[in-house]
Amino acid sequence: MDQWALLNQLFTVVIELDHSGNSRRVSALVSDRFSVGEDERFNFFDAFEFKRPARFKGGVSDALASPGRLFLGYSNEAQLAIRGQIIESDGKEVAALFVGVPWMAWAREHYGENSVQFDDFPAHDSQMDQLLLLSSQQRMLEDLQDLNTDLEKAKTAVEGQVDVRQRFFNRVSHEVRTPLMGVSSALTLLRDRVSDADALNLISMGDASVDRATEVINFALGEAAGQVMNSETLTVATDIRHLLRKVLKLFEATALQKGLKLETSVAPALAAQYWCPDLIIKEALINLLGNAVKFTTQGWVSVDITVEDTGSADDSHDIIFTVSDSGPGIPANFRAQVFAPFETGVTEETQNFGGTGLGLSSTEVAIKGIGGSITVGDSRMGGALFAVRVSLRPCSDIKQAESEELEIPVRRFNQRVLLLDDSATNLSLNSQLLESLGFVVTRAVSGSEAIAIAQASEEPFDIALLDINLPDMTGYEVAQALASSTACGEAHLIALSAYSEVEEQKKAADAGMEAFITKPFKRDAIASLLGAILDGDSTENKAPTIAQDGALVVFDMTPVDDMMSLMGSEATRQIANSLEVEGIENISALTAAVVAGDTVAAEREAHTLASSCLSLGLESAGHLLRQVEADIRQGNLPAEETVTRAEAFFHDGLSALRLHLSNAAPEIDA
Amino acid sequence: MYGVINKSLRDMVMEGHGESTWDQVMAKAGVPSDSFLSMRSYDDEITYRLAVAASDVLGIDVDTALHAFGQHWVNHTLARDYDALVRSTGSTMLEFLGNLNALHDRISTTFLDYQPPEFRVSELQDNRMDVEYISHREGLNSFVAGLLVALSDRFGEPMTIQEVEDLSVSDGTHTRFKLLMEG
Numbered sequence: 077m078d079q080w081a082l083l084n085q086l087f088t089v090v091i092e093l094d095h096s097g098n099s100r101r102v103s104a105l106v107s108d109r110f111s112v113g114e115d116e117r118f119n120f121f122d123a124f125e126f127k128r129p130a131r132f133k134g135g136v137s138d139a140l141a142s143p144g145r146l147f148l149g150y151s152n153e154a155q156l157a158i159r160g161q162i163i164e165s166d167g168k169e170v171a172a173l174f175v176g177v178p179w180m181a182w183a184r185e186h187y188g189e190n191s192v193q194f195d196d197f198p199a200h201d202s203q204m205d206q207l208l209l210l211s212s213q214q215r216m217l218e219d220l221q222d223l224n225t226d227l228e229k230a231k232t233a234v235e236g237q238v239d240v241r242q243r244f245f246n247r248v249s250h251e252v253r254t255p256l257m258g259v260s261s262a263l264t265l266l267r268d269r270v271s272d273a274d275a276l277n278l279i280s281m282g283d284a285s286v287d288r289a290t291e292v293i294n295f296a297l298g299e300a301a302g303q304v305m306n307s308e309t310l311t312v313a314t315d316i317r318h319l320l321r322k323v324l325k326l327f328e329a330t331a332l333q334k335g336l337k338l339e340t341s342v343a344p345a346l347a348a349q350y351w352c353p354d355l356i357i358k359e360a361l362i363n364l365l366g367n368a369v370k371f372t373t374q375g376w377v378s379v380d381i382t383v384e385d386t387g388s389a390d391d392s393h394d395i396i397f398t399v400s401d402s403g404p405g406i407p408a409n410f411r412a413q414v415f416a417p418f419e420t421g422v423t424e425e426t427q428n429f430g431g432t433g434l435g436l437s438s439t440e441v442a443i444k445g446i447g448g449s450i451t452v453g454d455s456r457m458g459g460a461l462f463a464v465r466v467s468l469r470p471c472s473d474i475k476q477a478e479s480e481e482l483e484i485p486v487r488r489f490n491q492r493v494l495l496l497d498d499s500a501t502n503l504s505l506n507s508q509l510l511e512s513l514g515f516v517v518t519r520a521v522s523g524s525e526a527i528a529i530a531q532a533s534e535e536p537f538d539i540a541l542l543d544i545n546l547p548d549m550t551g552y553e554v555a556q557a558l559a560s561s562t563a564c565g566e567a568h569l570i571a572l573s574a575y576s577e578v579e580e581q582k583k584a585a586d587a588g589m590e591a592f593i594t595k596p597f598k599r600d601a602i603a604s605l606l607g608a609i610l611d612g613d614s615t616e617n618k619a620p621t622i623a624q625d626g627a628l629v630v631f632d633m634t635p636v637d638d639m640m641s642l643m644g645s646e647a648t649r650q651i652a653n654s655l656e657v658e659g660i661e662n663i664s665a666l667t668a669a670v671v672a673g674d675t676v677a678a679e680r681e682a683h684t685l686a687s688s689c690l691s692l693g694l695e696s697a698g699h700l701l702r703q704v705e706a707d708i709r710q711g712n713l714p715a716e717e718t719v720t721r722a723e724a725f726f727h728d729g730l731s732a733l734r735l736h737l738s739n740a741a742p743e744i745d746a
Numbered sequence: 747m748y749g750v751i752n753k754s755l756r757d758m759v760m761e762g763h764g765e766s767t768w769d770q771v772m773a774k775a776g777v778p779s780d781s782f783l784s785m786r787s788y789d790d791e792i793t794y795r796l797a798v799a800a801s802d803v804l805g806i807d808v809d810t811a812l813h814a815f816g817q818h819w820v821n822h823t824l825a826r827d828y829d830a831l832v833r834s835t836g837s838t839m840l841e842f843l844g845n846l847n848a849l850h851d852r853i854s855t856t857f858l859d860y861q862p863p864e865f866r867v868s869e870l871q872d873n874r875m876d877v878e879y880i881s882h883r884e885g886l887n888s889f890v891a892g893l894l895v896a897l898s899d900r901f902g903e904p905m906t907i908q909e910v911e912d913l914s915v916s917d918g919t920h921t922r923f924k925l926l927m928e929g
Contacts, residue, residue, distance in 0.1 A: 128851050130864045131880065146851040159855060181856050206856075 083175055088196055089158045091174040097121040097136050100170060105196060109154040120174065124149035124158065136171045140164050150182055155191060157182035177201050249293050253574035254499055257595040260286045261505035264599045268512060273645060313471045314352035316395065317342055320379060323361045327369045328691030329639050333651055336369065337376040338687050345383040347393065347470035356442045363435040364399040364462045375402025375457065390469055397464040400455035411452050415440040489514040491538035491610060494564065496526040496554065498546050513603050523549040526558070533563035539606060540564050544573035544580065552587035559588050568609050630725065631732035632693040649737055655688050656730055663723045670719055679708040694729030697722055747793045748860070749782030750823065755796055756780055758818040767803060775799035787859035790883065809888040816892020820900060839901045843867040843877060873927045882918040894923060904928040
């Protein structure tokens, strides 16, 4: 067999080339595609474009300069793509030979899937095998694409369902607030009318349940995050010592009842006031201190404030609030999830204390939201220790605040309120609640009725409390209509809603409303808020304060009444008896410590007695002992006469307390 | 370029600097999605934008970033996904570089958009070897230098690039890397 015949058996694309690159003999496949007869010629390098070798310029000599290289070329005219090698020939007229096969991938891509046939390839060529493989892979790819489409559809469907469920959940959560408002208001009003101690206890339990349900709903609706988002606007000049005193006051009664010592220490370096998101700090301290008092059955609970200079350009300080106790502590294996929502870390020791497990979670979210941190550890007695670290900037232009807080007695109002709520229950209950504070309330059950009242009324309203979700129009529309009415033109417009999102609050602000109250609310809270709003433009209405004339009263009944409403009169009397016994001991020990010059003991006794006195309303004794405590901390032991004066205040206050309890007893326990 | 290149660049940034850094690179490059298919051809512009953005975000110059990427390509992507192919291409640096064109030829038969560079490798003489890099692309000399460094590590043949000579061409790149083999 000659060489030509041999090559045509091994390859299907065979072209003899002369020195100019013109074809001489060509294989059957080439002849067929180029439609050339035996004697017809074409220039190989003109007929084909070459993709490989890259930058191949054409010509026999160039081709032979790359021996062994794979040539990949195509002729669009002949609809033929080829792959093969150019080999040197030993003939005089034949300079080189192209030997190869069709380039299947290129042909199928550019000339159609039927542009190559089975017979175009010699048996040893693997491109047909490749085609089989590619076909199977293509099928697999299509299967994967189908699967991907199905997954996309399923994902969209699931997301849709999640969205629907989320909206349903949000709606339900919001709607639950409305009846909760009713329960809360009803309990508040009921408390005013009930004197039976057991009934009062049941009301307190109901109140606690409302608080817990509200806490769960608020958490579910991400209100902690919303609050954090607004923290910038909540940053105010804050006296942290004053803030701490207010928080401690909330727990003094419970601590006293449980026989716990409430200890505090404040670093002297703490500035008078800081620019501070006070609500967040206050809530954090309440949460941490509440837990400490709740879980500690004996010993002490301590709040310590230390200060570190951050050295930053804005002179900010790192303030560390450490709340520790002598309670059971946080088990080591629970610390990792102590800030996770709904984690209560209940142990045998703590299982009776209850709780939603949301307090620490909310606290962490809020503290992190203001750029701070919170950590958990062991106290010196093996109890729990939580440390909140926040960076705050001192207020350099604000003078030292008054060292003692001013007590504000129960505020009575006399202003006119237009109250709008489409829930008849809430309208009635909230109306009574506001009336119990002294407000004169006009009720409206729809937006149109509220507008009609405002247009018809001859007497102006001071406040319009407007529910937002109404059947006939939105509360925002009502607010805009009221703003142009005679009776409500000067009124403070306030939104009242179960929906508390930032977006809703913005809508309220846009509608000219001054405040946004989220249901459910407490009587004290709304009294405080409405008082602040009314005080904003009327200083003459400010409530008188006990210390307004510079004198301290011997006894303030408010904390005792609060305690009686919470715990009943019997328990309050027992606490008063304990105060008498322990107070006398404290006074003796304080006197002894002053005489002996023992500052540590003197400070401890003054602190304990001051806390006890203030939590039971013994104002003059409590404040004087606080001053004594502060003086000792500065290194100044009090004169014995001062202790004697404190003792006299203590006995006077105790007499007033006994008198108040004996007067209150028949009424309360009847 | 094929998606495998962009994926490799993404892996390098994410493995070395974390997902958030890669997100910054994507944002800076203005590339909306990093779901690259390895064997799909993408516009070269995407790769260039990602490389420039990566250098910007990492605070290094583009050449340093490309050099590191060249090394990552050999040490991670080739080693992980194409190790058998690399092994069959050569067992020494000279053999590997000598067969690189043939490897690229084979890949070109199936991946029709593939536009690989050409390499011309001189004989090893007096421990010196010249590698010419010829490409229609521009600006990738540092990437090639990174490849050469990583290949010398892979084959255990220490070398230094003594000179990078620009053999100016009207379009694309033609560069000669003069290597001094230290073994």
